[in-house]
Amino acid sequence: MSHLGLVVNPTAGKGRGTTAGRRVHELLRARGHRVEDLSGPTLEQATDRARAAALEGLDGLVVVGGDGVVHLGVNVVAGTGLPLGIVAAGTGNDIARSLGLPRGDVDAAVAALEHGLGEGPRRVDAVRVGEPGRAAREWFAGVLSCGFDAAINARANEMSWPKGSARYVRALASELAGFRPYGYRVTLDEGVWEEPGTLVAAANVPWIGGGLKIAPDAAVDDGLLDVVLAGPFTRGGVVRIFPGIYRGRHIGHPAVEVRRSRSLLIEPLESEGPHPPVAFADGERIGPLPLHAQVDPGALSVLC
Numbered sequence: 001m002s003h004l005g006l007v008v009n010p011t012a013g014k015g016r017g018t019t020a021g022r023r024v025h026e027l028l029r030a031r032g033h034r035v036e037d038l039s040g041p042t043l044e045q046a047t048d049r050a051r052a053a054a055l056e057g058l059d060g061l062v063v064v065g066g067d068g069v070v071h072l073g074v075n076v077v078a079g080t081g082l083p084l085g086i087v088a089a090g091t092g093n094d095i096a097r098s099l100g101l102p103r104g105d106v107d108a109a110v111a112a113l114e115h116g117l118g119e120g121p122r123r124v125d126a127v128r129v130g131e132p133g134r135a136a137r138e139w140f141a142g143v144l145s146c147g148f149d150a151a152i153n154a155r156a157n158e159m160s161w162p163k164g165s166a167r168y169v170r171a172l173a174s175e176l177a178g179f180r181p182y183g184y185r186v187t188l189d190e191g192v193w194e195e196p197g198t199l200v201a202a203a204n205v206p207w208i209g210g211g212l213k214i215a216p217d218a219a220v221d222d223g224l225l226d227v228v229l230a231g232p233f234t235r236g237g238v239v240r241i242f243p244g245i246y247r248g249r250h251i252g253h254p255a256v257e258v259r260r261s262r263s264l265l266i267e268p269l270e271s272e273g274p275h276p277p278v279a280f281a282d283g284e285r286i287g288p289l290p291l292h293a294q295v296d297p298g299a300l301s302v303l304c
């Protein structure tokens, strides 16, 4: 029997989170675990409750929802050794997809995390991100992005209508109308990239945005980020390359390169173009550039 913390995002998966959370609670209790519900009305409140419970002592933290609630879980457990169980019930579920976990199947997801409780968790990489020169307190497990897609994410978050993916299409259209490549300086373990660019994404996993294969070869346990650097696309060029990203076809484009690095510093470079958008990681807002990110190999224990 394990003592497990449970955080359910009721808003995940267009409201499916609540039903999934109830089922997870029921299944875990039926298997004899002691389950403490740490969910809260907001992401921040749930994070605080989970952190307090983790300090008091848990055998694992189980999160139910999409990449946003996984981001919460990672920020509670990374670097502590406390294992994370993921029940993917969101819309995108890119982190669960990358870890090979069941998606949209609560019973299978609970079986996978029970397997991890019995056999021991899998160690994967997590990434610290924050202002350069300060001790970074925020973690991510998926992809940090501060390019055109992050601008769409931010714009969509400001819109109250329409709901669901139609909101992203509206946000894409309005961002595209005023798009000009941004000015970047990206300092990697080896070399510096100074260019007008469309997108800079530091990927710990291949997928972003609900199945866009932004970094096809990113591995979650290689101690490295796959940094995707996309040069100055025109508006038409953005529209043409976008559908190919679902299959990772953008990687062959001459204006796109991928470099591997354990750490990176991303700064705005005014001489090359406008200030890049605010960065997002795991679909959550991180903050404006400059940002420093560093992989911590094996910092995350996942029940699977």
Ligand SMILES: Nc1ncnc2c1ncn2[C@@H]1O[C@H](COP(=O)(O)OP(=O)(O)OP(=O)(O)O)[C@@H](O)[C@H]1O
Residues within 6 Å of the ligand: 008, 009, 010, 011, 012, 013, 014, 040, 041, 042, 043, 046, 064, 065, 066, 067, 068, 069, 070, 089, 090, 091, 092, 093, 094, 210, 282, 283, 284
């Ligand atoms: N009570 C809550 N607990 C956790 N998160 C919450 C809560 N209320 C709102 N949220 C917000 O819900 C948002 C979406 O969450 P999540 O990513 O888990 O689901 P999703 O968007 O359906 O899935 P995905 O990100 O995989 O597409 C997050 O940005 C989070 O801030």
